[in-house]
Amino acid sequence: MAGYGNPYGVPGVALVQEGGGQVPPVPFQTPQNIFRFGEQTLWSTLLLPAGSAIANGTNRVFSTPVGQVGQGFGNALSIAETNLKEGGRVPAGVAYDVFGVASEIVSTSSTLDAGTIGTATNSVALIADALNIQHNGVLSWDFTQTTVDICPIVLAGAGGGLFGALASTLNNVNVGHLNNGNGHIWMYRKHPVALPGNSTFSIVIRFGSRAAAISGSNGASVRVTLLGYYKNVIEIG
Secondary structure: OOOOOOOOOOOOOOOEOOOOOEOOOOOOOOOOEEEEEEEEEEEEEEEEOOOOOOOOOEEEEOOOOOOOOOOOOOOOOOOOOOOOOOOOEOOOOEEEEEEEEEEEEEEEOOOOOOOOEEEOOOOHHHHHHHHHHHHHEEEEEEEOOEEEEEEEHHHOOOOOOOOOEEEEEOOEEEEEOOOOOOOOOOOOOOOOEEEOOOOEOEEEEEEOOOOOOOOOOOOEEEEEEEEEEEEEEEEOO
């Protein structure tokens, strides 16, 4: 067994695992906690009712939890709109590192919060709404007194959202380039954004001065999803 040190500092034969590698030393002290890791997404949705003037506007998401009213909605948010249990906070006791941000743009079936989210983008006006949001909207972090720009909405693909659209009115055919599915491009793959447990945060969706108002016949919604992993400390002693 020459060449292997004794990890325990007492006479005897050093343990060697199969394949020749040395077995890591076992600490004498009793561990006080364990860590639980996993991947999870957090999401939040903004509703833009029909006719909304969005130019130069600032809209906050991740501020309203499930079961409460906010972020453009007239009724309580459900699990499809957000999975936050507490507005603006990472779940208690969980450190959350964000490695990606996605944005999904969909049409609604009503001018206000009274219809369906996710209707077909099959008219000239609805295509224009999606393009308007994509090319005039910007995502930014908001940490109470600090704002950090993330990227234009067109870069934060949904990884399975709008890829194209076709609208036909009488004999005229209109094609919209709605590709927002560049989900392979994540902003924080190399250096994730760390959100400590119980930290306060939100994301603001801002629009430039040249953004048009949302179509007068239908509204639109933007669901922002954070892709990340968490570390949960579990006290055991």
